[in-house]
């Protein structure tokens with residue numbers, strides 16, 4: 001294994017019943033890499049993302065996290081990796097409405113067994129870096145769309161995961177807000193060495209990544225950066 005490689009997928013297929021959604025996908029992610037996957041709606045981006053994250057099982061091929069193949073792990077080991085080493089951001093934030101902003105952001109630490117006071121302190125630091133210190137005690141219904149995506153970003157990064165999987169993380173925001181949230185997300189990820197797999201149909205968003213792939217009808221292709 002290349003020691004700087006954090007995730008690798010080789011020849012991955014995913015089907016829904018008889019219908020293929022991902023065909024023969026190869027991808028490799030170095031530590032701290034920011035990788036974007038673009039493509040039209042229905043091309044298989046989300047399906048691939050959830051395969052790479054160990055959420056959907058691949059029908060064929062091999063996915064390794066830090067050199068360990070998902071197929072060699074039992075359910076408990078795989079869910080521990082998802083919970084402790086991965087973070088997730090979705091299109092609409094998907095915050096828990098009953099919890100405050102800081103409790104939402106602290107969730108991964110609480111799930112890992114950290115004491116509430118320590119988890120809230122760590123969450124407060126990340127929220128502060130995203131300009132949300134003043135909103136800590138609010139409920140998700142009391143913050144704007146851009147603010148709730150920032151809370152979702154805080155929750156994805158608070159436990160310093162190896163990889164954040166982000167599925168259209170700015171897809172619910174207007175373009176100005178999307179660019180600002182994405183900048184903050186990627187710079188925070190870079191500052192803590194967290195790799196990001198960023199799924200988006202927005203090529204402007206993808207342009208901020210270190211490496212780009214395009215998905216078309218289930219087929220993933222690496223894009224070579226144009227010489228400038």
Ligand SMILES: Nc1ncnc2c1ncn2[C@@H]1O[C@H](COP(=O)(O)OP(=O)(O)O)[C@@H](O)[C@H]1O
Nearest residue numbers: 016020021039040041042043044045046047048
């Ligand atoms: N749960 C599912 N059951 C059956 N087909 C699905 C399911 N989820 C997605 N698909 C199909 O798989 C293909 C890829 O979908 P998806 O991965 O969601 O694409 P994207 O994220 O690029 O929009 C599409 O044809 C979609 O209709």
Ligand SMILES: [Mg+2]
Nearest residue numbers: 045046047167
């Ligand atoms: Mg999708």
